[in-house]
Amino acid sequence: MTLTRRELLKIGGGGVLGAGILPFLKVLPAAAATDDVIVGVHGQTINSLDIHRTGTNRPSYQVAVNCYDRLVSFGTKTTPDGGLSYDYSKIEPELAESWTISDDGLTMTFKLNPKAVFQDGSKVTAADVKWSFDRAVSAGGFPTVQMKAGGLVRPDQFTAVDEGTFVITLDRSSKLTLPDLAVPVPYILNSRIALANATAEDPWAMEYVHKNTIGSGAYKVVRWDPGQQLVYERNDAWTGGPLPGIKRLVLREVPSQATRRALITRGDAQLSFNIPNKDAKELSGDVKVFSTPIENSIYVVGVNHKFEPFQDPDVRKALAYAIPYEEIFQAAAYGRGNPMWGGRADIDSIDWPRKSPYSTDMDKAREHLEKSAFAKGFEVPFSISLGQTDWMEPTALLIQESLAKLGIKSEIEKIPGANWRTASLVEKRLALHLEGFGGWLNYPCYYFFWAYKDGHLFNSSNYRNEEIETLVDETLHLAVDHPDYAPKVKRMFEIAFEDLPRIPLWQPALNVATNGATGYEYWFHRQLDARKLAKG
Amino acid sequence: MSPRLRGILFRIAQAIPVVIGVVIIGFVLTRALPGDPAVYFAGAAADAASIAEIRKTLGLDLPLPQQFLIYVGDLLRGDFGQSISTGQPVTADLANRLPASLELTLVALLLSCAIAIPLGVMAATRPGSLIDHACRVLVTAGVSLPTFFTGVVLIYLFYYLLGIAPSPLGRLDFIYIEPDRITGFYLIDSALAGDGETFLAALRQLVLPAVTLALFTLAPIARMTRAAMLGALSADFVRTARAAGLTGRTVRYTYAFRNALLPVVTTLGMVFSFTLGANVLVEKVFAWPGIGSYAVEALVVSDYAAVQGFVLAMAFLFVALNLLIDVTYTLIDPRIGFEAS
Numbered sequence: 001m002t003l004t005r006r007e008l009l010k011i012g013g014g015g016v017l018g019a020g021i022l023p024f025l026k027v028l029p030a031a032a033a034t035d036d037v038i039v040g041v042h043g044q045t046i047n048s049l050d051i052h053r054t055g056t057n058r059p060s061y062q063v064a065v066n067c068y069d070r071l072v073s074f075g076t077k078t079t080p081d082g083g084l085s086y087d088y089s090k091i092e093p094e095l096a097e098s099w100t101i102s103d104d105g106l107t108m109t110f111k112l113n114p115k116a117v118f119q120d121g122s123k124v125t126a127a128d129v130k131w132s133f134d135r136a137v138s139a140g141g142f143p144t145v146q147m148k149a150g151g152l153v154r155p156d157q158f159t160a161v162d163e164g165t166f167v168i169t170l171d172r173s174s175k176l177t178l179p180d181l182a183v184p185v186p187y188i189l190n191s192r193i194a195l196a197n198a199t200a201e202d203p204w205a206m207e208y209v210h211k212n213t214i215g216s217g218a219y220k221v222v223r224w225d226p227g228q229q230l231v232y233e234r235n236d237a238w239t240g241g242p243l244p245g246i247k248r249l250v251l252r253e254v255p256s257q258a259t260r261r262a263l264i265t266r267g268d269a270q271l272s273f274n275i276p277n278k279d280a281k282e283l284s285g286d287v288k289v290f291s292t293p294i295e296n297s298i299y300v301v302g303v304n305h306k307f308e309p310f311q312d313p314d315v316r317k318a319l320a321y322a323i324p325y326e327e328i329f330q331a332a333a334y335g336r337g338n339p340m341w342g343g344r345a346d347i348d349s350i351d352w353p354r355k356s357p358y359s360t361d362m363d364k365a366r367e368h369l370e371k372s373a374f375a376k377g378f379e380v381p382f383s384i385s386l387g388q389t390d391w392m393e394p395t396a397l398l399i400q401e402s403l404a405k406l407g408i409k410s411e412i413e414k415i416p417g418a419n420w421r422t423a424s425l426v427e428k429r430l431a432l433h434l435e436g437f438g439g440w441l442n443y444p445c446y447y448f449f450w451a452y453k454d455g456h457l458f459n460s461s462n463y464r465n466e467e468i469e470t471l472v473d474e475t476l477h478l479a480v481d482h483p484d485y486a487p488k489v490k491r492m493f494e495i496a497f498e499d500l501p502r503i504p505l506w507q508p509a510l511n512v513a514t515n516g517a518t519g520y521e522y523w524f525h526r527q528l529d530a531r532k533l534a535k536g
Numbered sequence: 537m538s539p540r541l542r543g544i545l546f547r548i549a550q551a552i553p554v555v556i557g558v559v560i561i562g563f564v565l566t567r568a569l570p571g572d573p574a575v576y577f578a579g580a581a582a583d584a585a586s587i588a589e590i591r592k593t594l595g596l597d598l599p600l601p602q603q604f605l606i607y608v609g610d611l612l613r614g615d616f617g618q619s620i621s622t623g624q625p626v627t628a629d630l631a632n633r634l635p636a637s638l639e640l641t642l643v644a645l646l647l648s649c650a651i652a653i654p655l656g657v658m659a660a661t662r663p664g665s666l667i668d669h670a671c672r673v674l675v676t677a678g679v680s681l682p683t684f685f686t687g688v689v690l691i692y693l694f695y696y697l698l699g700i701a702p703s704p705l706g707r708l709d710f711i712y713i714e715p716d717r718i719t720g721f722y723l724i725d726s727a728l729a730g731d732g733e734t735f736l737a738a739l740r741q742l743v744l745p746a747v748t749l750a751l752f753t754l755a756p757i758a759r760m761t762r763a764a765m766l767g768a769l770s771a772d773f774v775r776t777a778r779a780a781g782l783t784g785r786t787v788r789y790t791y792a793f794r795n796a797l798l799p800v801v802t803t804l805g806m807v808f809s810f811t812l813g814a815n816v817l818v819e820k821v822f823a824w825p826g827i828g829s830y831a832v833e834a835l836v837v838s839d840y841a842a843v844q845g846f847v848l849a850m851a852f853l854f855v856a857l858n859l860l861i862d863v864t865y866t867l868i869d870p871r872i873g874f875e876a877s
Contacts, residue, residue: 039710041705045621045622045833047620047621047622047623048623053623054577054590054593054594054620055577055590055594055620055621055623056623057577057621060623140586140589140590140593141578141586141589141590141593142578142586144586145583145586210623225632225825226622226623226624226629227622227629227632227633227825227830228706228707228823228825229706229710231710250710252705252706252710252823253823254704254705254706254823255819255820255823255829256684256688256820256821256822256823258688258691258821259688259691259704259821259822259823262691262692262695262696262704263703263704263705265696266695266696266699266703268703268705269703387836416570416571416836417571417836417837418569418570418571418572418573418576418835418836418837418838419570419571419572421572421575421576422571422572422575422576425575426572426575426584426587456583457583
């Protein structure tokens with residue numbers, strides 16, 4: 001993966017850029033350097049090229065997307081603001097040319113694209129798929145949990161029948177399995193190269209794949225300086241989709257928001273990923289800004305049922321009526337995303353996220369509080385994460401102010417980022433707090449599985465309702481068009497809005513600014529998918 | 537063995553308990569921090585089982601004394617451990633980032649000395665004059681403007697509005713490839729390779745952050761130079777020298793300035809060590825891959841190995857720096873002994 005200066009010159013501009021013109025480059029802005037290079041900036045660090053590795057952080061997931069293929073992928077649709085988004089309703093071929101599912105839903109047979117090759121030129125075979133799936137379910141940690149969501153648990157479920165046929169045997173039929181094959185985790189590695197670099201202590205070649213991309217994807221990583229930059233180069237032999245419009249993508253890490261903003265406005269960077277809501281509001285017009293509401297994600301106020309006053313349903317309702325939703329949406333989200341309050345009282349669809357039937361009404365809030373055993377108010381600590389102060393701080397301050405009018409005194413407690421997950425999700429000990437779970441698989445039952453079932457990670461409110469427990473278990477694997485599905489999901493919504501362990505605020509948006517780049521596409525994993533990028 | 541060499545060796549020996557102390561304190565303090573790296577690195581959708589699994593992989597399920605012994609054993613083999621937040625061995629991270637910070641800090645300090653020391657001397661020789669007031673204004677402005685603010689203002693002016701400065705994208709624009717690594721200092725490495733173009737590119741990237749830092753470090757150096765110079769100029773030996781009929785220049789530079797240098801060197805040492813660890817904000821604003829931002833990022837996610845590596849590296853650096861300053865003292869003032877006693 002080392003690259004000499006000479007090699008860069010050879011490939012840098014697709015052969016156009018020669019040593020002779022290099023001296024002029026320093027007087028040109030970076031943008032003008034070559035026609036088929038895009039410079040992107042983001043504020044996070046990529047800490048591994050391997051999504052299966054222990055400790056790989058979220059920004060690194062994009063390497064799995066851009067440099068590897070999966071068996072299947074999602075389609076593409078156009079968003080209302082003219083941008084592109086993945087389409088959850090359409091599953092499309094990526095490495096698999098076609099697939100069939102047995103009538104009982106327990107056997108899935110994939111035919112691989114015979115033209116698909118890895119970046120070293122060797123053919124992608126079912127044995128590679130089998131090895132990669134075995135790796136994902138054996139690695140432990142996040143990849144194994146994600147595989148489990150689709151019912152993929154043990155290596156013996158995967159069989160390479162012949163070179164081009166791969167079979168998955170399931171213990172139960174589930175609508176989650178096929179979409180779970182399109183998330184970044186079950187990516188296909190070149191098992192031959194991996195095995196050549198595996199050792200007795202490291203049978204899955206974690207050390208090698210950590211630093212090298214050995215996939216069949218649209219790009220390969222030609223340079224990675226942790227903490228500084230990642231350089232992608234197009235794989236011209238890619239068969240998973242139409243070739244990217246650029247030869248290279250240079251992704252620089254720029255921690256300061258102000259600097260990223262200066263770079264994108266000046267056009268020295270053509271893409272700024274995940275910009276703050278404030279910048280998104282102020283920059284749109286100068287540069288192209290895409291604000292896509294994140295699917296299956298809601299920012300909520302967590303109301304912990306372990307805290308005595310919150311065991312009283314009237315106190316929870318008082319809270320829901322006392323929240324100044326609109327002010328929060330403007331102050332914390334700068335109007336980006338979708339409001340999640342003031343919806344209709346009857347549940348008319350299974351669309352999720354869905355507006356709650358509550359809206360700001362201090363009279364109703366007082367009414368409910370007076371009905372409760374805590375009419376005189378109480379004191380409660382309000383916890384927020386120091387790592388997410390951009391939205392949590394203004395939200396918490398506005399809620400604090402509003403609750404004070406009811407006689408509920410809250411003191412804002414800021415918890416350092418490293419401790420936040422432990423306190424809020426693992427120990428679940430925060431009485432009143434903010435939370436922002438988003439599910440990758442876009443089904444309401446999947447959201448409820450993580451956020452409303454007792455003991456599950458994102459149920460930070462220690463909520464337990466027997467009916468929800470049953471309903472989630474019944475619907476999680478049920479097909480959406482099954483006649484029982486919609487009524488059961490609607491019933492879940494009803495209970496959730498009645499019991500209010502999580503008071504919905506708004507659906508957050510992912511903001512991306514471009515200035516001289518096209519083809520940005522939103523994906524549920526909220527990382528940069530560079531496969532459709534082009535200059536322009 | 538010359539007495540000076542023996543003195544230096546003795547000083548190095550004295551540093552050993554300090555380093556041992558730092559190893560212990562670094563270990564205990566990182567463990568005392570709130571936060572659980574296993575939970576943090578288990579990822580978005582982790583359940584209790586996968587958190588436990590990660591705790592085991594990271595070796596965090598062992599009792600603390602045993603973790604400490606493993607840590608010390610690794611240290612003795614020169615292994616600082618693996619940083620989870622960057623995914624690299626801590627030694628590799630430090631080797632990449634320490635030169636970046638040192639280069640920035642040293643250039644900034646050189647710049648700052650080049651302005652602050654003459655300014656301080658001039659202010660002291662003409663107290664109450666225009667230059668004295670100018671010195672005071674500059675110093676006050678330098679301390680009162682926080683570095684991230686100066687940094688952002690400089691970027692706004694010179695990059696955004698005027699377009700003179702290069703994109704604030706770290707140590708080199710992406711079209712340049714870093715020079716072959718010899719020292720890790722881009723300026724030195726590119727000069728050694730005879731690559732004038734990369735040298736200039738690296739220098740251009742360095743100007744704005746170095747000026748930002750220099751503005752901030754001007755104040756203590758200029759103030760200290762002025763005060764020490766005033767003290768020296770009113771000392772008996774200067775009066776004697778003047779009475780003996782030496783020229784004003786000789787009195788000022790050979791006698792007064794040399795004596796005033798001691799406190800200035802002390803301040804310089806303090807400013808250097810302070811700046812190296814504290815220029816996080818400058819590093820963030822200019823996307824400079826330095827050691828300060830590395831440590832802060834590691835701290836935020838409870839990345840034990842990285843934090844311990846940073847603390848140790850800084851301890852070594854300070855020991856070396858103090859030694860250097862002590863040696864400099866003896867060069868400036870022969871009366872200061874360097875005996876083992």
